[in-house]
Amino acid sequence: MPDLDRIVRDIADEMRGRTDRGEVASYIPELARVDPGAFGIVVIDRDGAVASGGDSEAPFSIQSISKVFTLTLALGMVGDRLWKRVGREPSGSPFNSVVQLEYERGVPRNPFINAGAIAVTDVILSGHQPREALGEIVRFMQFLAQDTSIAIDEAVAASEQRTGFRNAALASYMKSFGVIDNPVDYTLGVYFHHCAIAMSCRQLAMAGRYLAHSGRHPGTGLSVVPPERARRINAIMLTCGHYDGSGEFAYRVGLPGKSGVGGGILAIAPGRASIAVWSPGLDASGNSHLGRIALETLTKRMGWSIFGV
Ligand code: GLN
Numbered sequence: 001m002p003d004l005d006r007i008v009r010d011i012a013d014e015m016r017g018r019t020d021r022g023e024v025a026s027y028i029p030e031l032a033r034v035d036p037g038a039f040g041i042v043v044i045d046r047d048g049a050v051a052s053g054g055d056s057e058a059p060f061s062i063q064s065i066s067k068v069f070t071l072t073l074a075l076g077m078v079g080d081r082l083w084k085r086v087g088r089e090p091s092g093s094p095f096n097s098v099v100q101l102e103y104e105r106g107v108p109r110n111p112f113i114n115a116g117a118i119a120v121t122d123v124i125l126s127g128h129q130p131r132e133a134l135g136e137i138v139r140f141m142q143f144l145a146q147d148t149s150i151a152i153d154e155a156v157a158a159s160e161q162r163t164g165f166r167n168a169a170l171a172s173y174m175k176s177f178g179v180i181d182n183p184v185d186y187t188l189g190v191y192f193h194h195c196a197i198a199m200s201c202r203q204l205a206m207a208g209r210y211l212a213h214s215g216r217h218p219g220t221g222l223s224v225v226p227p228e229r230a231r232r233i234n235a236i237m238l239t240c241g242h243y244d245g246s247g248e249f250a251y252r253v254g255l256p257g258k259s260g261v262g263g264g265i266l267a268i269a270p271g272r273a274s275i276a277v278w279s280p281g282l283d284a285s286g287n288s289h290l291g292r293i294a295l296e297t298l299t300k301r302m303g304w305s306i307f308g309v
């Protein structure tokens with residue numbers, strides 16, 4: 001059996017010394033202030049044993065990783081009706097692409113590109129005030145991570161609210177096709193705020209455990225989603241979780257994963273482990289550069305790729 005603790009420590013040591021770190025996201029001004037030298041990793045296995053290295057306890061902006069959890073909530077609310085509003089095919093386009101929406105008459109390709117996640121947020125918002133919907137999302141994260149200290153970073157949310165013109169364009173365009181039910185400002189407000197949730201690698205790996213264990217929350221023994229739904233969310237993470245870098249991520253890492261422009265990645269080794277990595281520098285597709293390299297090393301050394309050793 002490979003020694004997981006040792007491997008995780010080796011990876012953290014190696015990543016600390018690397019100089020190729022990618023570029024920190026700057027289109028959300030508040031994110032540009034993050035230290036590009038940070039690196040954290042946490043792996044939680046089936047029995048709850050935690051292996052960690054680097055800045056594993058430092059909170060960072062989870063950004064698009066929140067879309068895994070909003071998708072889970074929306075499916076819980078409306079079930080398969082969700083797929084009338086949003087597709088589930090890889091986009092092959094950047095996460096904030098406008099052009100694809102026009103070709104597809106306002107129905108986003110999948111729930112992880114920005115347009116798709118905004119449509120999913122709109123489903124969660126329906127019938128609620130924005131504050132209630134956000135409370136629901138944050139409480140879900142707190143429950144999954146078993147940690148009530150998880151909160152929204154208001155400075156990041158305000159920063160994106162001031163500058164998120166492209167997301168405003170996507171939401172308005174979808175509204176013109178009737179894909180968004182609520183006032184565009186409300187839906188966008190909830191979207192920007194759930195992207196601005198701050199979590200550490202440890203909290204994120206804890207929160208992802210239900211996806212590694214057939215929908216069951218190992219901390220409490222409760223069922224979060226049925227096994228079939230966990231399997232399907234993992235499938236969408238594999239095919240769409242890294243936007244136009246999803247093929248490369250599958251090729252190199254071989255696990256379902258979801259990235260965020262804060263530099264985090266949540267990856268799931270089904271039946272084995274929930275993994276969170278964080279390094280703020282991004283590659284050209286907006287995915288964590290060293291985060292991906294760290295996961296590639298981990299899956300290779302552990303033999304965890306879902307495609308075989
Ligand atoms: N809040 C970010 C945005 O909408 C999320 C993007 C991401 O993490 N890829 O641009």
